[in-house]
Amino acid sequence: MAQKKKKWKRALGNPAVLSPFNGKKDVLRVVIETPKGSRNKFSFNEKNKVFTLKKVLPAGMAFPYDFGFVPSTLADDGDAVDVLVLMDEPAFPGCVLECRPIGVIEGDQGNGRTRERNDRIVAIENQNHSYANVKKVADLGKKFLEELEEFFVDYHRLSGEKYRIRDARGPSQALKLVQQGIRAYEKQA
Numbered sequence: 001m002a003q004k005k006k007k008w009k010r011a012l013g014n015p016a017v018l019s020p021f022n023g024k025k026d027v028l029r030v031v032i033e034t035p036k037g038s039r040n041k042f043s044f045n046e047k048n049k050v051f052t053l054k055k056v057l058p059a060g061m062a063f064p065y066d067f068g069f070v071p072s073t074l075a076d077d078g079d080a081v082d083v084l085v086l087m088d089e090p091a092f093p094g095c096v097l098e099c100r101p102i103g104v105i106e107g108d109q110g111n112g113r114t115r116e117r118n119d120r121i122v123a124i125e126n127q128n129h130s131y132a133n134v135k136k137v138a139d140l141g142k143k144f145l146e147e148l149e150e151f152f153v154d155y156h157r158l159s160g161e162k163y164r165i166r167d168a169r170g171p172s173q174a175l176k177l178v179q180q181g182i183r184a185y186e187k188q189a
Contacts, residue, residue, distance in 0.1 A: 013049045014046060014049045015031045015044070015071055015094065015096060016031070016044060016046045016069075016071050016072070016080065017071060017072055018031070018071040018072065018096065019071070019072060020070045020071055020072050020073055020178060020181075020182055022098050025175075026100060026101070026171075026175065027098050027099065027100055027126065028070055028083070028098070028099050028100070028101055028121075028123060028178065029070065029071055029096055029097070029098060029099075030068045030069065030070060030083045030085055030096070030097045030098075030099050030123060031044065031068050031069055031070075031071055031094065031095075031096055032066050032067070032068040032085070032091040032092065032093060032094065032095045032096075032097065033051065033067055033068050033069065033093055034063050034066070034067045034068075034093065035063070035066050035090035035091055035092055035093065036062075036063055036064065036065050036066045036087075036090040036091075037062050037063065037090055038062060038063050038090075039056055039057040039058075039059075039061065039062050039063075040053055040055075040056055040057075041053070041054045041055040041056070041057065041063070042054060042093045044069070044093075044094075051093045051094060055158070055159075057155070057158070058158075061154065061155075063151075064147070064148070064151055065084045065085060065086055066084070066085040066087060066090055066091050066097075067082065067083070067084055067085070068082075068083050068085060068091075068097070069081060069082055069083060070083055070121070070178055070181060072182060072185050073178060073181030073182055073184070073185050074181055074184035074185040074188060075117075075118075075119065075177075075181055075184075076116060076117040076118075076119075077109075077116050077117065077118050080181070080185075081119075081121060081177060081178055081181040082118070082119070082120040082121065083099065083101075083120065083121045083122075083123050084105070084120050084121070084122050084123070084148075085097060085099055085123050085124075085125055086122065086123070086124050086125070086128070086130075086131045086134070087124070087125035087127075087128040087130075087131070088125075088128045088129055088130050091125075097125050097126075098125070098126045098127075099123035099124060099125050099126060100123060100124050100126060100171075101121050101122070101123045101171050101174035101175060101178070102122050102123060102124055102134055102135060102136050102137050102139070102140075102170075102171055102174070103121070103122050103136055103137025103138070103168060103169055103170050103171055103173065103174055104119050104120065104121050104122065104137070104168070104169050104173050104174040104177055105119065105120045105122060105137070105145070105148065105165055105168055106119045106165070106166040106167045106168070106169060107119060107120070107149075107152065107163055107164060107165045107166055108163070108164055108166060109156050109161050109162065109163045109164075110161055110162060111160055111161050111162070112162075118163070119177060121174045121177060121178070122137050122140075122174070123174070135171075136170045136171055137168050137169070137170065138168065138170070145165065145168055148165070149163075149164075149165045152165070
C-alpha cells in the first residue's frame with residue numbers, strides 16, 4: 001500500500017508515471033495532449049511536469065481526433081506510445097481517459113536518409129456513444145485511413161519530414177505495442 005501511495009503522489013504532478021492500464025488488461029489509460037479540433041499541438045514535458053505548446057498548425061488545419069499517450073511507456077521514437085482517441089466530444093490537455101484499443105496505425109517518418117517508426121494506437125474512450133460498436137480499426141473503413149494518412153502527411157510536411165502509413169492492425173497488435181513500450185520504459189528508468 002505504501003508503494004502504491006508513493007507512486008500516486010508522484011503522478012499528481014506527472015501523469016506520465018501513471019499505470020498504463022486501469023486494472024484491466026484491455027483498458028488503457030491515455031493522457032490527452034492535444035484535443036480534437038485544435039490547431040495547437042501540445043506536448044507534455046515530463047522533466048518540468050507541464051504541458052507546452054509544441055507547434056501551431058496553419059489556418060484550415062486542425063487535429064481530427066484527440067491525441068495523447070499511454071503513461072509509463074516508451075516508443076521507438078523516444079516518446080511515450082501515441083494514441084489517437086475517438087470519442088463524442090474533445091477532451092482537454094492533461095485529461096486522463098480510459099480507452100479500449102481497437103488497433104494500431106503503423107507508420108514511419110523521416111527526412112529521406114533517416115526514417116523511424118511512429119506508430120499510433122487507435123482507441124475508443126469507454127464512455128462514448130458514437131463509436132460504441134466499433135471493435136477494430138478496420139471497422140472504421142478505408143476512407144478513415146486515407147483521411148488520417150493525409151493529415152499525418154501534411155502534419156509532418158510542416159517539419160520537413162515525410163510520413164507513410166505502413167499498415168493498420170487490430171487490437172491485439174495495439175496491446176503488444178503497449179507491452180513493448182512498458183518494457184522499454186522500465187528498462188530506461
